[in-house]
Each structure stands twice: as C-alpha cells, then as structure tokens.
Amino acid sequence: MIDIRRHLHRNPELSNEERETQAYLKQVLEEAGLQAVRPVAGFGLAVDIVGTAGPSNRKVVIRADIDALPINERSGVPFTSERPGVMHACGHDAHAAMGYAAAVLLDSQKQTFNGTVRLIFQPAEEAEPLGGRRVIAEGLLDDVDAAIGIHVDPYISAGRIAVGAGPYTLACDTFDVVVTGNSAHAAKPSDGVDAIAVACSTVTELQKIVSREIDPYDPLVVSVTGIEGGGAYNVIAPEVRLKGTIRSGHEETRQKAWRRLRQILESLAAAHGASVDINLRRGEPPVVNAPEMVDIIQRAGADVVGRDHVINAPGWTAADDFAFYSEKRPSVYFRLGIRNEAIDAVYPLHHPQFRVDESALPIGAAVLARAATTFLAEPTMA
Template identity: 35%
Template sequence: MRKPIHELVEAQYDFVVAMRRYFRTFPEIGGQEYGTQKKILSELKAIGLEPRQAAGTGVIVEINGSKPGKTVAIRADIDALPIQDEINQPYCSQHAGLCHACGHDGHAAMLLGIAKVFKAIQAELAGTIRLIFQPSEEQFPGGALDMIADGAMHGVDAVIGAHLWQPLEVGTMGITYGPMMASPDQFTITVQGCGGHGSMPYQTVDPIHVGAQIVLALKTITGSNLSANDLAVLSMGVFKAGDAFNIIPDSAVLQGTVRTFSQSARETIFACIDRICTGICSASGATYTLESCHGFPPVVNNPQVAGVVATVGKEVLGESQVVELSPAMVGEDFAYYQQQVPGCFMFIGIGNKAKGITYPHHHPKFDMDEQALAHGVEVMVSAALGLLK
C-alpha cells in the first residue's frame, strides 16, 4: 500500500498547499472560525462526504470503510492568533491583526488532504477514520473539551495529531514515547502597597520594590524545591506598575507561567509562589492576591501508538529522519483527547534555513516549507492505516 498512498498524497499536494494558503490569507481566532468552518464544510461535501458542525465552529466527518473495524481519529486545530501578519507573500493575511503564525493553517489543510486520500481508498478500508477540525486551541480552556462533549471521541479506539514544527528541518519528524508537552498554567500576583512621592519613600510601601523581590525569589523555586527528575519551568512575562518617574504607585501586577508534567510538581510550585508572596509582603508591609489558571493537562504519548507512528514515519521519511525528542515545555489541548483514548502527537519539521524559513512560532514573519504538508499527510494517513490493523 506504501506506493499507492505516496502517489495519492502527491496527487493532492497542490490542493493541500492551496488550502493552506487560503487559510493563511483569511485567518480567524478561536471561537470565530466561521469562514474557516464554512470552507472546510464546503471542501468535504465536494468530495462526497457528510460533515457536521461541532462545538460551535468545529467540524467532524467520518470516512466509513467497506468492512467493519476499529475507529481512528485524526485531529487538527484551525484557529489563528491575534498577530499582525508581516510575511511578504501573496498569501499574507487579509484580516488586520490576525495571522496563522503557528501553523494551524497547515494543520487544517493537511486534514483536508487526508480526507481526500481516505475517500479515494474508502472501498479498501476496514474500519472508520474520523477527522476532527477543532477550534480554539490557542485560548484557555481550549476547544478540545467542547469537541469531546460533542461526540468527537465517541467510539474511537486511538487518536493521532501533528504540529508543524519550525525547530525541526523539513523532511524530519519528532516524537516521544511518553511525555511530549507540558501543562501550561498561568498566574497573576497583585501586590498592594501604599503610594507616595518618589522623594519620600519612607512614607510609602513600594510595590515595585516588593514585586522585584518576589520575582527574584520565584526564580529559585524550581531549582530549590523540585527533584532534578521533575521537568518544570517558571517564567515571568509581565511586571506593570506606575505611570510617572517620580511617583511611587499603590500597586504592581506580576504575571507568569508555570510548565510541569506532574500534578505534584504543579502543586509544589504554586504552594511555593504563595509562600514567597506571603513572606515578602508580610516583611514589607504590603498585601497581595494570587490568581492561578491551570491550563491543559500534559500531552503524554501512548508508547504503542507512538511506536506505530514512528515506524511509518521512518518508512515515509527515512530511518534517520525520525528523531526522539526531549519533552517540550509548550502546551496543547490535544492532551484531553489522550485522556479519552490512547493517542500520539508528533512534530513535522517545517524549517528551512536555505529558504530563510527560520522565524519561530508566534512570530509575525512565521512561515513554513510547504513540502512538509505532504510529509504530514502521508505520515498520518499511513499511521491511521496501521492503527486500524
């Protein structure tokens, strides 16, 4: 079946590229993917399938084989980011302030290509392929839970998904046989002090000084309170206070993120954050509030499913082109599907230094080597066929 699948994928390559460029040109953010959904529904109906709307702006469609068998789901996220597109390409975003700067345009396009390949071999299938076009991956709490509530995982035996990945060169694939991506949590600390004139700090409780001490102390948590075997990151992203050079403000706002792979590490870090804030604020005469938002669970690949994916990846791309990765500290709501059934998430390389495709995810000049789209389609089609067996 390898050669026919490769030929089918090659025959759909121009279509997949065209779809990717369409979605890049007309991006929509989570929960507002109305035009994206309309396009997906139209393309699926055009090839003789019967898709249905799901979870507001998502789509679910099945390709039922001529023989009974297992059900394998393949998921793609379809939402864009609130970023101004800065690529110098004809498919630059036409929606001001919105951009597919993460690769979801390619994910949606690949899944449409996968639909066309499976439709072409439908008579040979034993089992069912379910395709899940999911909205709102970029926004907490993510669109996966809504898709699951709308039946996306009902009767599914295994699920796979892929992320087009700029750190990997085109022609390569990355995978793990366990932890793949972390839980992305966030927190906000509001330090309440007492403002006053910059020339008389003794009359104030300076929230900037207090906040600075908190920031420095937070950076010691992972090294001092967790085992070296615990993968964890704590980073600060926001420190806002004051509006004038000579006025000590009343308050300061600090925001950061915590990335972990275990519930115990997550609990330890948040307990330490609270304890540090209590101690420093108490010693300084300030008060504080701590708000936390727990994100997706960690993405943890099922070893058996990952084994099937890795095997076909080596057949498609070459033995040396499939690499086992260290877990990434980014997050993905694909984890919710893996809580329902065994699953595997993979990275498909899209970087190409020779072509100047080097900008990272979430950068306004992010782009991809589109040859990766064919790699992703062929690997996922082949992996799904392997899992049906």
C-alpha cells in the same frame, strides 16, 4: 492543500472566534465530496470517513487545530495575514490543510480499509476556554479507540518525522496576581508602599523555584509574561498586575510549583507591607504518547519517507490541549519538520517571522492517513 493553507494564513482568527475558518473548511471539505461534515466544539468541525472493505467498529481520530495567535505578522510571505494583530504563528493553518488533505486521501481510499477515521478540526487550542476540553465534553472520543495529533516543528528539517513515547508536552497553568501597596509622592516613597518594587522582587524570586528547588531532570518552567502598573512620573504606584504561566511534566511538581508560588508572593508582599491577590488556573495536562501508537507513527513515517527520516526525539516544553485526548484514549502526538535548510534563520513558534516550508505538508498529510489506516488494520487493543 497549499491553496487552503494560504487562504487560512491570510485570514487568521483567534481562539473561540473561528467562525469564518469553520465555514471555509466546511465548504472545501464538502466540495471535495466529504459527506456529513458537522459543527462541533463551538467553531470546530468533525467528519467521519467509513471504510467499506468490510465491517468494523474500530475508530481512530485525527485532530487538526485551526486557531491563530494575537501577533503582528512580519514573515514577509506574499500571503501574509490581512488581519492586523492576528497571525498563524504556530502552524495551525498548516495543520488544518494537512487534515483536509488526509481526509480527501482517506475518502478516496475508503474501499481499501475497514473501520472509521474521524477528522476533528478543533478550535481554541491556544486559549481558554480550550477546544480540546470541549471536544471531550461533547463525547467525540467516547466511541473511538485512539487519537493522532500532528504539530509542525521549525527546528527539524522539512519532511522529517519526530516522535517518542511517554510524556511529550508539558502541562500548562496560568496565574494572575495583583500586588497592592499605598500611593505616595515619588519624591518621598517612604510615605507609601511601592507596588512596583514588590512586584520586581517577586519576579526575581519566582525563578528560584526552578533553579534551586526542582531536580534539573524534572521539567518545570515558571515564566512571568506580563507586568503592568503605575502611570504618573511623580506618583508611587499603588497597584501592579502580573501574569504568567507554569509548565510542568509531573503532577507532584505541578502542585509544588503552585504551592511555592503562593508562599513566595504572599511572604514577599507581607515583608514589604503590601498585600497580594492570586488567581491560579489549571490548564491542560501533559500529552502522553502511548508506545503502541508511537510504533504506528514510526511505521507509517517509514512507509512515506523512509526509516532514516523518522527520528526518536524527546518532547518539548510547549503545552497542547491534545493532552485531553491522550487522557481519554491511547494517543500519539508527532512532529513534522518544516525547516528550510537553505535559510539560516530559524524563527520559533509564536514568532512574528515564523514560516513554514510547504514542501513538508504532503508528507504530513500522507503520514496522518497512513497511520490511521495502519491503526485500523491492527488487532483491537486490550
């Protein structure tokens, strides 16, 4: 498992480009004796492990995402990325390796359980077109009863399990904006309309949607993550491009944020004599953890690491396209602590110095496998 994780870390691939990752994972799964490993969702894989203890139509999915991020690595690990500008800075290499280990473990124990565990190694969690949406479109959850997802968490001590019921990640939408003004000489800006000045005003005003218009207990994040415009020292910029993201926990708040973003951008542009073009794209919904599935993770975690190492933790403001699974079937998305307590620095997800304490990975794999067999042993849900 560790060797596989390190191979993937050295050879990361971006969303919808995971050709080598797909081929490598198929190879190691087949070498481990897994049968009928098949390509799905573009550059993903699926494999079914059928328990032989008795007849059962009950099925559960374990999902592991496999894509990397456009980040230059500075972690300092000896197996650092060999692809400049691409890094597994979100732990998907660890997810894939734990998915592999869970598959091998379940295959070795298939005579002890009934039903089927479907492992899905999913591409394109980080960027559109999202792999989770394609998994659903291809019908990979049509014949299953539930789904289990895992994510590493650098803020929790290595080997601890965190889970909670209800909304567990936020919805994620993205926007692109083009502000158009009029060029002029930089020495006489009154002859033009400064698109940079307009764009700067919008960045400031958009933050007030969260700080002044939304209940503090209602999760919403509006972030402008890119701004580009201008060029010459002596020319007023005629055009500026902005991009960003909206993260929300409730559909009503999501709709309000969309509406207010449009109103603020259009009114500010008009007030400055500029124009604006807005492109809003709806992304994944929130992940919602089913209480009965949370109970299964809590029991599986207690079996593997003890009840004291399983914490009831709130969700986080990140988004994850596992949300498409949770829309389709009762699901649970839990977090595995990967923080090494001997190291003072904690680097967050999507950071160039992000690191994983690999001692946690056997625990994650074991909890995935135990949760799957625990679910299969439960009475059929209504």
